[in-house]
Every structure is written in structure tokens, then in C-alpha cells.
Amino acid sequence: MNKKFKVVVSVGGKFYAFHLAHQLDKHDCLDHLITSYPKYLVKQSGVPSDKIHSILIKEILERSWRKPPSFVRNIYNPQYFISDLFDKNASKKIGKPDIFVSWPSFMLQSLRVAKSRGALIIAEHSSSHVLFQNKILKEEYKKFGVKAEPFQLPHPKIIEKEIQELAEANYISVPSSFVEKTLLEQGIPKEKIIKIPYGVDLSYFKQIPKQDDIFRVVFGGGLSLRKGIPYLLQAFAELNLPNSELLLIGPVNEEIKPFLKKYEGKFKNISYQPIRELHKFYSQGSVFVMPSIEEGLAMVQLQAMACGLPVVCTTNTGGEDIVRDGKDGFVIPIRDVDKLKEKLVYLYDNQDVCKLMGQSAKERVSSGFTWDDYGERIVATYKKILSDRR
Secondary structure (H helix, E strand, O other): OOOOOOEEEEEOOOOOHHHHHHHHHHOOOEEEEEEOOOHHHHHHHOOOHHHEEEOOHHHHHHHHHOOOOHHHHOOOOOHHHHHHHHHHHHOOOOOOOOEEEEOOOOOHHHHHHHHHOOOEEEEEOOOOOHHHHHHHHHHHHHHHOOOOOEOOEOOHHHHHHHHHHHHHOOEEEEOOHHHHHHHHHOOOOHHHEEEOOOOEOOOOOOOOOOOOOOEEEEEEOOEOOOOOHHHHHHHHHHHOOOOEEEEEEOOEOHHHHHHHHHOOOOOEEEOOOOHHHHHHHHOOOOEEEEOOOOOOOOHHHHHHHHOOOOEEEEHHHOHHHOOOEOOOEEEEOOOOHHHHHHHHHHHHHOHHHHHHHHHHHHHHHHOOOEHHHHHHHHHHHHHHHHHHHO
């Protein structure tokens, strides 16, 4: 298909949508981006100002609601109301694209408007199927005896809405085999699924020399049960390796504070760093660990690999599509503290191998998993599905 086509991207939040919109614009395929972020922030991702439609009310309501103490927030969960409000407002800004792309829970009304105008609908599914996600997270909260705060588990109406959105979408774009598997298990036809991994920005994520000889285990992301933090804390504390350090980079969720208290003195935590600064911390690491029990494709894995770190990740991070087991790091089962300890000890005892794995990981993402690589794949896929339709 040589005819030009236009895509509208709609996202309640950010996710990787700004990278997607930027790549579509580079290929002259972006009609416009609808987002809950303000224009001045979106422009920093390379999306032209005249192609950005901001619906700020979603961010205003969500961020305001997060400020009161948890006992206040537990009275009412506005998760569904906020996502539906964004969807309703976005449906008025669609225009008449060839392809409409959006994220589940933010797209039911919008996709119906876009479909009525002849657009193909693609649901960007950046995490596991909502039923799988709900089940495994509930198991985790029950296992540790922790009460989930609102927004940590999907709202029942969100679950219902997402299932309907996936049913009505023409295609579902996923970043990993793990996500694809959870969709197939819920009866989604394989022919509806598009699998395209995310990318990494090599201008931000680059390796610089390590300044010390400490064996440093690094984690990046929100500190939560979903991210498997209790297993990482336990594994590192039990190993008690000489001249080693566990560095946790990311904000602390309320639910994880008791675990941090239990292992106080066994780790360091840096709450937040701008994206342009992260490579400085990753480059001082020896290995990056992603112990999540549920992800789509944790982009921090690609970012750490670009900084020369091998990655130890679970099967539920999407990492096994990127990390070649035994070459760029290791892929282990979820919740397996013994296996995590085994891999960390191996890398600790064989630090030359650890460094070689890190360089292999760096080469892996630098030559196939950049955002430009993602853009080439996504545009080629869009061309194909439009051609198939005709």
C-alpha cells in the first residue's frame, strides 16, 4: 500500500504513546495525538504542537485524588469514572483517521465513533489480560496479607469495559509473548494480535565507566508487590554477599513500606531521577533485576541493557523476548527466590562473565530495539493491515 494513511493516537496518560506518536509523525502518518498530558510536556517527545489535543481533566482529577491519606481514598475509587470521562472527551476529537489507536479502559466510546467513520481500531495492550492481571495481583495481596489500595487492582467496571474494548477492536497490539499468551488463554483469536516490542532511546541510555568495584544489583521502577520487590529484598538479604549493594530506583508504594522496614540497612533507595539521569545510576550497576509478577514489557529492562547491564528477569516481564537466557542475562520463574539467588551468585562469582553478558545485552538492544526500530515495525504493520483490509 503506497497511499498515505493517517493515524489518531489516544491515550489517557503517557505509557509509550508519545514515542508511538513521534515515530508516526516521522513517517508522516500521524494525524494527531489525544492525551491527558499538557502540550508543553508532550512536545518534549518530538510531537508537533499543532498535532496535540490535551484533555487535562483526567490528570487533574487523578492526581488530586491521590493526595488525601489512604483511609480517605478507600471511601471511593474513581478509577472507572476518570477513565470514562477521558474516553467521552476523546471521542469528540477523533476526526476521520484511517487507523485509531488507543489503550484499554480509555477507548470504548472513542473506538465506536472512530469505527463508525471507517477507521480500523487497534487496542494497545501494554500489560497482561485484565482477568489474568486481576487474578495474579489478588493472589499476591492475599499471600502477603496486604490490603490493595484503589488503582492497584483494576476496578470491576474497568474489567468489564476492557473485555468489551478488546472484543470490538480489529487488532490488539502487544509488546511480548507473555502478553500474547494471556490474551490467547482468554479466547482472543491469534489473528487479531500484533506483536511488536518497545524500544529504547539511546541518546538517554548510554553506558559510562563504572567508578567502583562494588557488585551492585539495580532495580528500576515503582516499588510495589506487582514488581516483586519482596522477593528481591529477601534474595539479596539472604545472600549477604561481601562488597555488594542493592540499589532500588523508584517511588515507594505504601504497601511496600513494611517490607522495606524489615530489610532496613540491606538496600539503598533513590526515590526519583529524571530520565536523562538514569544512565548514570544504571552504569554503576553490575546486574539489573526485574522480578515482577506481571508486566507487559518492562521498558527499564531495555534501558538497563543499553547501559551495559545483564538482566535477570521473570517470565512475566516480557523480558524473555529481549533477554537471551544465558547470553544477555537470565529468565527465571516468578516468585522464585532460590533461582534468583542462584543467578546472582553466579554473576557475583563470575564477574568477567557478568561484564561480557552486559556488553552482549548492550549490543542486542542497540541493533534492533531502538524506538526507530519500533517505528519501522509499527508503520510496516499498519500498512499491511490496511492493505489486507482492501
